[in-house]
Amino acid sequence: RTAAGAAYCWGSGPVGNLGDGTGINRQAPTAVTGGHLFSALSLFAENHTCGLDTGGAAYCWGYNADGELGDGTTADQTSPTAVLGGTTFARIASGGYHSCGLTGAGAAWCWGDNNAWQLGWGIPPGDELVPGAVQGGFTFSALFAGGSQSCGLVAGGAAYCWGLNDDGALGDGTTTWRLTPTAVTGGLQFSQLAVGFRFSCGRTLSDAVYCWGNNSSGQLGDGTNTTRLGPVLVGG
Numbered sequence: 001r002t003a004a005g006a007a008y009c010w011g012s013g014p015v016g017n018l019g020d021g022t023g024i025n026r027q028a029p030t031a032v033t034g035g036h037l038f039s040a041l042s043l044f045a046e047n048h049t050c051g052l053d054t055g056g057a058a059y060c061w062g063y064n065a066d067g068e069l070g071d072g073t074t075a076d077q078t079s080p081t082a083v084l085g086g087t088t089f090a091r092i093a094s095g096g097y098h099s100c101g102l103t104g105a106g107a108a109w110c111w112g113d114n115n116a117w118q119l120g121w122g123i124p125p126g127d128e129l130v131p132g133a134v135q136g137g138f139t140f141s142a143l144f145a146g147g148s149q150s151c152g153l154v155a156g157g158a159a160y161c162w163g164l165n166d167d168g169a170l171g172d173g174t175t176t177w178r179l180t181p182t183a184v185t186g187g188l189q190f191s192q193l194a195v196g197f198r199f200s201c202g203r204t205l206s207d208a209v210y211c212w213g214n215n216s217s218g219q220l221g222d223g224t225n226t227t228r229l230g231p232v233l234v235g236g
Helices: none
Strands: 008-011 026-031 038-044 048-053 058-062 077-082 091-094 098-102 108-113 127-133 140-145 149-154 159-163 178-183 190-195 199-204 209-213 228-233
Touching (some): 048 091, 091 140, 098 140, 098 149, 108 140, 108 149, 140 190
Antiparallel strands (some): 048 058, 058 077, 140 149, 149 159, 190 199, 199 209, 209 228
């Protein structure tokens, strides 16, 4: 994203996720079509990309088989397509096959794949092709989307997650899937989260890093390959 807000993408683009109106790969930055000026961009893996224009309207493009573009269809889009509903957002988060937006008032909305309850609303399993409000009445200061889970921070830094939890990626001390935001154990206060495939990490207000969830490849950084159901200190 340039200083003026123009978006450029490059790399693998077979499902239109580069937003240049084609489905081809690009080896150099290529302008996203539509003439939009974006205040934020978000992508996760290779499936789809979302952005917010300077007025907070959400646009998404790329893979859409699960409704992750929020345009009411399951058709892939090679250029930015407006997310339906008319809600304006302050933040946008693209997950594996779902997307979420955070309003200026701190309300979370999600859409797309809901097979693991990662939308925080609806009747899973299934797809939701337009945005819906995350249940629970939480006011979030930040929002994050991962492979099949979503997380948010509330004022003060407490973390809440929902969705797939087979490997403890929600950090609530269990392997129970959660339809609504559930507190990460340990009472830690975070300034930032990173939500991946079946694991999550957070940076505390004191700049310590904790991770939880699947650890089969050592991705939690605790010196083991042991899955963790709650936060463990990286390098601890």
